[in-house]
């Protein structure tokens with residue numbers, strides 16, 4: 183059937199083959215494979231699930247400064263909260279629906295401390311907490327989950343998250359303005375640094391790394407904190423594999439968690455292990471576009 187036949191009407195006398203409407207098998211689709219990042223994400227997810235961790239809801243890239251920083255007792259003048267490290271949303275510029283009683287306890291902890299802490303001794307501004315940003319770590323989600331756990335009535339819990347986080351930093355061969363953070367959190371009565379070290383051995387052994395070393399570090403929301411190093415049997419060298427610590431009471435008390443409850447947590451990225459496992463040395467190769475550096 184052609185355009186000419188339709189125009190000169192000759193289609194009326196033409197013989198056409200009957201339509202075969204019986205669904206036949208289409209041509210088999212060729213190839214296709216799961217993206218390396220998604221393969222490694224599934225591997226990490228299975229490790230956490232085998233260890234009895236529940237996945238946190240991370241489906242909000244946009245977060246308020248309150249959940250991303252203030253609940254973690256990160257002071258409002260902290261450099262990480264500046265535009266040069268954090269992406270601020272233009273619209274909606276502000277949003278914060280945290281329960282008012284919790285906001286007030288967080289404010290008091292920043293301004294004057296309490297429960298043995300002197301706080302940060304500055305006048306806390308709600309306008310700073312209400313600013314909308316792209317979350318800089320999935321620890322913001324951990325804060326939401328721990329607050330909910332306290333409000334629903336504390337019970338021991340193990341949470342994990344694996345999702346995108348955004349940092350307004352210079353990009354280079356191994357760093358983009360975003361990466362996937364992997365985070366594990368355990369909440370229970372009387373947890374110690376020994377428990378954290380023990381669970382880190384469990385976790386990294388499942389990644390084939392059984393020799394670990396720990397180095398004292400600092401995070402605004404954990405004390406003590408440790409950088410984690412592991413001997414990689416194939417690379418035959420020590421690799422920095424993440425950071426960890428015990429959430430400060432200044433973060434846990436305002437949430438309403440009992441004073442004898444501790445929370446241990448650790449974090450790493452998805453890109454670094456994926457690049458090592460797949461021998462990728464330029465992070466852009468992970469994301470297809472061959473942007474030249």
Ligand SMILES: COC[C@@H]1[C@H](c2ccc(C#Cc3ccccc3)cc2)[C@@H]2CN(C(=O)Nc3ccc(OC4CC4)cc3)C[C@@H](O)[C@@H](O)CN12
Nearest residue numbers: 363404422423424425426427447448449450451454455458
């Ligand atoms: C701004 O970049 C931060 C990122 C990312 C990171 C660092 C810290 C945390 C955290 C945390 C945390 C601390 C306390 C409480 C809660 C969360 C999360 C991600 C990786 C963390 N790192 C990292 O992933 N390294 C890594 C992890 C696994 C791995 O496995 C290989 C198969 C063998 C290899 C390497 C360490 C370094 O790569 C570091 O230079 C880059 N880090």
